Amino acid sequence: MIELAGLTKRYGEKLAVNNLTFTVRPGMVTGFLGPNGAGKSTTMRMVLGLDRPTAGDVRIDGIHYDQLKDPLKYIGALLDAKAVHGGRSAYNHLLCLAQSNGIPRSRVREVLDTVGLTAVARKKAKGFSMGMGQRLGIAAALLGDPRILMFDEPVNGLDPEGIHWIRNLMKSLAAQGRTVFVSSHLMSEMALTADHLVVIGQGRLLADTTMADFIQQNSRSYVRLRSPQREQLLDALSRAGISAVEVGNGALEVDGGKPELLGELAARNGIVLHELSPQQASLEAAFMRLTAEAVEYHAHAETVGGTTPSPPEQQPEWGATWQQRKGH
Amino acid sequence: MSAIQVVRSEWTKIRSVSSTVWTLGLAAVVTIALGTLISILSKREFDSLGAREQVSFDPTFISFAGMSLGQLAMIVFGVLVVSNEYSTGMIRTSLAAVPQRGTFLFGKVAVATLLAFVVGLATSFVAFFLGQAMLGEHAASLSDRGVLRAVIGGGLYMMLIAMFSMGVAAMLRGPMLSLGILMPFFFLISNILGNVSATEKIGRYLPDQAGSKIMQVVTPFGDDTPYGPWGGLGIMVLWVMAALVGGYAVIKKRDA
Structure with a gap:
């Protein structure tokens, strides 16, 4: 379980994450949805203690990340598949991570096998394709056999077969009772994998609901x-x-x-x-409408003393934008 | 999170990248080769030296002459060990695995320091013996007073140079910035400050100039340096500690 309470991150003037409070529960895939720059990655970095919150708190099973003994055994994360020393082999990359958390060497071979990188285990990571790099990152996340998994945009750069593989992986991890927290900027992707949905825009929480409810409310x-x-x-x-x-x-x-x-x-x-x-109406359209409001809010906030903001009635009906998008 | 686990992990990291081999290899080869060359030249010139210079002729120190250049490779080693984490993005993976940043940094520094000391000490002994072999009848012996201290000191000096570089790299993060500051500092600025009479008194408190005193056996004529070999090494240790404390403060405070 991951619990965020009033989590806030400010970079200078910009509020990247604004007072986020929600809980990621075990036994299901929780989708973390928001447009690019909504604050998803910043939030995930704060979960791992990489960035320090300006305010608020985030706990893993009730404990702060830096208080976890051997954290890879609690929570495995794929934040950035390129966060690897390119001159190191896949095997050694995983080995040094395993050793730092007291994970046996045999487990390195196991996860390499799980992600299908056994054949290139001794190859330097800089020669890896995007998809192979993503698989290596997933292997690192699985290394400690953690109860909680966190993936930031895992399908980015994967071919259709890879996307299919990772969807099934996430579902099977959740089915084993694990907590799976996965971010995406694609509603269509979330609709296929997530059971629960957390939507953010401009760093603010816009929705925290089950996927079924979201579909029911938004699929007109x-x-x-x-x-x-x-x-x-x-x-x-x-x-x-x-x-x-x-x-x-x-x-x-x-x-x-x-x-x-x-x-x-x-x-x-x-x-x-x-x-x-x-x-x-597509869920993608519903998601766009939801996040567009956050963008709209932001734009209005910046035009103080400038041109009068357009009244809400003049905002295009979302059916109309849907039509424009379809090119009718 | 035990320190032993971190040390084991950092050892895997350091032995699994090629930059470790070529930086340490270069440090050893350059130090030994240049020291040997200068020893040969010094032997030829001995007879043409004045009486004063002949009295203060220091065969041990001459055999370490290659260190002025070899230390640059040691600097690159120290910088890359730390800044590779930042330039590759590996730091985020590393700190997610070891969130205790002090344990992470000092585990890494400990492993790299030990490696630098082993290579530095071996380099120092080889440079000494090869240099003395070239110096012929002017050679010093390991059993002479102060010589063993100077040879072991040569290993300590190289180790401390690497440690200082690690501290600076932890503060500055990027390899280019760290090297861009350290290289000219040790290669140019320190030499200029040390050789211009007006700034000589400041220059002798810089880490490399103070630290290299440990490799001297014969005090040069007219030298009024207010510290001895161990005092000089102590000054260098203070510099190293300051750099590492600074590096720790930065890694502790800043977002990864």
Whole structure:
């Protein structure tokens, strides 16, 4: 278990991490989501005692990191796969880490085998591809057989096979009852692996929820209609007590509508339909909306005395941005 | 977290990178080769020296003449041992494994110091014996008064140079910055300060000038240095301690 309480980090004027309080629990994969520069890596460095918090506190199973005896046996982390001396072989890199925490030499061979680097164990790390470097970092994290694992953007630079491997690895680690804390800036990645979700933006906590709840709250389903007889369609819909939103390009959207019902309604009124399609808003869009608000807040805070900030009504409806993104 | 574990880990680190071999190898080769060469030249010139110079002729010290250049490789060794951690990013992996930063730094310094002493001592003995062999009838013997002290002192001097460099590198972190300050300091500034009469009195308190007193057996004519060989080494030790305390303060305080 990792517990953050009011964790704050300030670099000069900039608040990189702003009063974060949440708990990462065992037995599940907790996704740590935020756009680039949101403060994910800084938070993880503070968990490992590499950066000192300006305020607040973070504990591993109730203990401060620097009070842990042989910390690699409690928590294994992959923060930066390039944090390796390139002139040292993979085997020696892992060996020196193992020795510092009293981990037997045989374990080095085991983790090399787990990540599939046995064949290149004696090769210098500087010759490694990005994916191999990532695997070496994961081997280092697994070295002490820790109950807690922390990965910062683990799929970065991996090929599809590597991504598949690491997803399964994280899930199996969590299934063994371990605490798995993994950061990403991709909602789609989190949706596939995480059971719990912590979202931050501009260093602030934006959401701390189960993945299921997040999906339920944010995956808006609707039906898109397109017709050359748009006015008649709108009339027919309003007569039936169904509210439709015009989204431009002549398309209408009906929230939570059933395509069968809408199709039959159009047929009864003799209206030609060019499109009748059920749609699901992506979680990526929901995530963008969530974090965009944090960015918006920041931008407004900086325009004091400048141009008047636009009122909230003028902010584009997120369905509209979704459409722009799709290029309709 | 036991210190023994850290020492074992640091030994694996230091023996598994090639920079250890080439810096220490270069320090030994340069010190020995240059010392031997200067010993040969000194033997040839002995007869042309004045009476004063002949009296204060110090065959032991002459055989260590290569150390002025060899110490630069020792500096590179000391700097790289510490700053490699920062330049490669390994420091974050290392400190996650050993969060007690004092234990980490001093474990690393202890291993590198021991290695520097072993190489330095071997270099010192080889430089002495080869140098004396070249000096022929002017040679000193290990059993002469003060000679054994000077030869062991040569090993201690090289060790302390490496330690000082480690302390400075721990303060400055980057290898380029550390070398950019240490190299000209030891190669130029210290020599200039020591050889200009106006600054000579300051120059003799610099770590290398004070420390190299331990390798002298015969006091040069007209030398009024206010400390002896061990006093000089003591001054160098103070410099080393200051550098290491500074390095410890930086590593303790700053974010990795």
